[in-house]
Amino acid sequence: MVLVEELTAHGSRQLLRQGAAGILRRRTADEHLPWAVATVAMGSLALDPGLTEPVRNSYTRSGPVNREQDEAEARLSVLSPREQDVLALVGNGLSNRDIAGALNLSPDTVKEHLHRIRAKLGVETRLHAARIAWHAGVGMSHI
Structure with a gap:
């Protein structure tokens, strides 16, 4: 689990490529840490909701x-x-x-x-x- 201050979609991809099982922003970690830890413990990826859209868009753009x-x-x-x-x-x-x-x-x-x-x-x-x-x-x- 990685806690970050600020992160771009590119930075998120870099962390995921390096094996991060979860990425949360510090300012929202209190709210998301409980479900994120449980998600990672079950073997899934936990991504801060504020990072989901930029990461998804970076993978779905084409051309x-x-x-x-x-x-x-x-x-x-x-x-x-x-x-x-x-x-x-x-x-x-x-x-x-x-x-x-x-x-x-x-x-x-x-x-x-x-x-x-x-x-x-x-x-x-x-x-x-x-x-x-x-x-x-x-x-x-x-x-």
């Missing part, structure tokens, strides 16, 4: 959007989990200072992460990196 999403996800796969966290917050429009506060990092550390993210993705700007994230479904969630 060019899926190809574009698949390509973007492949590009993001080279990023470390922390770099993915930083990029998701960039995609949500946060400043370096706000990202630092959200992830308990210094602004200089965020700046270094962004430098590495741009290098790994082969892009020159923060906006281009965010655009790749958006195509992958990262950083555009209001969850």
